[in-house]
Structures are given as structure tokens and as C-alpha cells.
Amino acid sequence: MDWERIFLHEVDSQFALEVIFRTTFMFIVIMAVLRLSGKRGVRQLSIFELAIILSLGSAAGDPMFYNDVAMVPTVLVCATAIGLYRLITWLMTKSERFEHLLEGKPVYIVEDSIMTIKDDIKDGLSKDEFFAELRDKGVEHLGQVRAAILETNGSMSVFFYPEEEVKYGLPILPHAYRKHINSITHDGLYACIYCGTLKQLSPGRHRCSRCTHREWVQAINTKRVS
Numbered sequence: 001m002d003w004e005r006i007f008l009h010e011v012d013s014q015f016a017l018e019v020i021f022r023t024t025f026m027f028i029v030i031m032a033v034l035r036l037s038g039k040r041g042v043r044q045l046s047i048f049e050l051a052i053i054l055s056l057g058s059a060a061g062d063p064m065f066y067n068d069v070a071m072v073p074t075v076l077v078c079a080t081a082i083g084l085y086r087l088i089t090w091l092m093t094k095s096e097r098f099e100h101l102l103e104g105k106p107v108y109i110v111e112d113s114i115m116t117i118k119d120d121i122k123d124g125l126s127k128d129e130f131f132a133e134l135r136d137k138g139v140e141h142l143g144q145v146r147a148a149i150l151e152t153n154g155s156m157s158v159f160f161y162p163e164e165e166v167k168y169g170l171p172i173l174p175h176a177y178r179k180h181i182n183s184i185t186h187d188g189l190y191a192c193i194y195c196g197t198l199k200q201l202s203p204g205r206h207r208c209s210r211c212t213h214r215e216w217v218q219a220i221n222t223k224r225v226s
């Protein structure tokens with residue numbers, strides 16, 4: 001192995017200093033550009049914002065360490081990207097259709113304790129991920145949830161029933177959820193594991209009237225402990 005080429009490849013101390021200068025300069029440019037974007041933080045990015053950030057990142061990264069990449073065009077790239085960002089966000093405030101086209105719209109995942117999604121995946125969100133999000137918000141079963149909405153930035157908004165209005169619902173803790181059965185052995189209130197529909201079932205096999213699946217788990221109505 002040619003270790004010297006791998007680690008240094010014709011880098012002398014002068015270029016090393018240059019790298020430090022280039023990186024500092026581009027770092028300042030990136031900070032300035034992100035401040036100009038008007039965004040306050042980057043906890044949750046929409047797809048569109050992520051695209052801007054990625055193009056900024058790749059444009060800003062190269063001139064940090066390639067000695068033949070000039071800095072001014074890179075600054076132009078950043079300025080153009082952020083100009084487009086400001087223009088497009090302005091257009092989105094003017095046109096709801098344009099906004100939905102670029103960022104999607106908020107989607108109900110749960111309404112009145114029942115899943116609005118019948119199939120496993122909708123808008124790139126699998127049911128496992130969705131249940132994990134709900135558990136993260138302290139949800140034990142869907143009977144506690146009045147509405148859960150998937151926002152365009154990928155975050156989940158959850159609205160709860162007050163304690164006295166908590167209903168029976170599909171349990172989503174892994175141990176309870178995995179206890180689902182195809183064939184009911186005793187009478188009880190069951191929830192469809194695909195859509196959360198509740199049904200009073202007697203022993204035997206039953207099909208969910210809403211999503212036509214046949215797997216059930218006993219419904220629970222525990223209160224939330226806050």
C-alpha cells in the first residue's frame with residue numbers, strides 16, 4: 001500500500017494552511033446563507049428544504065479541500081440556491097396548490113381511534129414506524145387517540161381524548177400487539193390489527209368489515225397516566 005499517497009497525495013504544509021482558510025471561509029458562507037434562509041432551526045426538515053441543504057452542502061464542501069476549485073462560483077451557487085429557496089417559499093405562501101405540490105399536505109393517520117390507513121404503508125410511513133411514534137408520545141392503545149396527523153415535515157401531531165372519554169382501542173405496545181389471533185377462542189371486544197376497527201366477537205373466524213383482514217387482538221381501554 002502506498003500510504004503516503006493515500007494520506008497526503010502531494011499535500012504540502014502550504015496547501016494544508018490553505019485548507020484551513022478555505023474551510024473557515026466556506027463555513028462562514030454556509031452560516032450566512034442559512035441565516036438568510038430565514039429558518040430558525042433544522043429539527044424537522046421538509047423534503048424540499050432537505051434538497052436545498054444537500055445542494056448547499058455539496059457545493060460548499062468541494063472548495064474546502066480541492067485546490068483547483070475556486071471560491072467565488074461556490075458562493076454564487078449558495079446565493080442562487082438560497083434565492084430560489086426564498087422565492088419558492090414566497091410562492092408557497094401565495095398558492096396552497098403549489099405548497100401541496102412541493103411539501104405534500106398533512107394526512108390523518110388516526111381519526112376517532114380508528115386508523116384511516118387500511119394498508120400497511122401510506123406516504124412512506126410504515127405501521128411499525130407510526131406505532132413507534134405514538135408510543136413515543138405515551139400512547140398505549142388507539143382508544144386514547146382522538147386524532148393523529150402526519151405533518152408535512154414528517155412529525156406527528158397527536159390529540160388525545162380526555163381521561164373520562166377514553167374508549168376501547170387497538171393496543172400498540174409490542175407485547176400486546178403481537179398477541180393477535182386468527183381464530184377467536186372466547187367472547188370479547190376485539191380490534192382489527194390493520195385498521196383498529198372494534199368488533200364484539202364470538203369464537204370462530206371473522207373478517208374485518210372495513211379492511212377485510214382477519215387478524216384480531218383483544219381491545220383495551222386503559223387511561224393515560226400523565
Ligand SMILES: [Zn+2]
Nearest residue numbers: 192195208211
Ligand atoms: Zn380492519
